[in-house]
Amino acid sequence: MAGTIQFIPKAGACLLSKNIIEGKGRVRWMVRETSKVPVDNGWRIFSHIDDSAYLANPNNLQVVDFNQACMFEPALIGIWDFPVGSDLQITEDENGIHVVDTPTGQEIPRERFFVPPDQRA
Numbered sequence: 001m002a003g004t005i006q007f008i009p010k011a012g013a014c015l016l017s018k019n020i021i022e023g024k025g026r027v028r029w030m031v032r033e034t035s036k037v038p039v040d041n042g043w044r045i046f047s048h049i050d051d052s053a054y055l056a057n058p059n060n061l062q063v064v065d066f067n068q069a070c071m072f073e074p075a076l077i078g079i080w081d082f083p084v085g086s087d088l089q090i091t092e093d094e095n096g097i098h099v100v101d102t103p104t105g106q107e108i109p110r111e112r113f114f115v116p117p118d119q120r121a
Contacts, residue, residue, distance in 0.1 A: 004068045007077050007116050011066035012041030018060050019047040020072050027073035029102070032086040042084055045069055045076070075099055078113030 012035075019025035025047025032042045043066060046055065054060050070076045075090055075097050082088070087102040099108045 004065060005071060007067050007070050007074075008080050008114070009117065011070075011080060013039050013063050014041055014043035014045055014066045014069055015061045016045045016064045016069050016072075017047045017050050017055075018062055019049055019054070020045065020069075021062060021064070025049040026090075027069075027076065028090055030076070030079060030086070030088045030090075032082060032084050034084050041066055041080075043069070043076075043079075077116065078110075079108075081114045 017025065020027055027045055028048035029046040029050070031044045031046075033044060035042045040063075044061075050060075066076070066080065073090065079086070079088060079099060088108070089100050089102050091098045091100050099113075100106065101108060
């Protein structure tokens with residue numbers, strides 16, 4: 001994606017579903033694994049239409065700069081520094097977009113979200 005905005009300096013790379021890149025699906029699931037290489041920040045980001053058969057094919061995921069992923073879904077900015085083992089999902093209702101801890105079903109409070117350095121008070 002040309003013209004990627006740098007929301008987070010040195011954010012690293014993540015794996016992103018090609019369904020998101022190709023505009024077929026919206027960001028829904030986010031899982032943070034242990035980094036495989038130094039540039040890998042560990043985030044694995046999947047779309048709302050991805051299923052196990054789709055995800056079983058490694059060609060359906062692409063390495064992208066995390067800032068590029070944030071351009072598809074700005075809510076990703078807030079989860080950038082969540083720990084390895086995080087298992088999150090984005091939900092939406094009449095009150096807006098919510099980030100939810102998948103195992104517990106609890107919404108993540110806004111005060112836990114990462115704020116980029118240039119936007120801190």
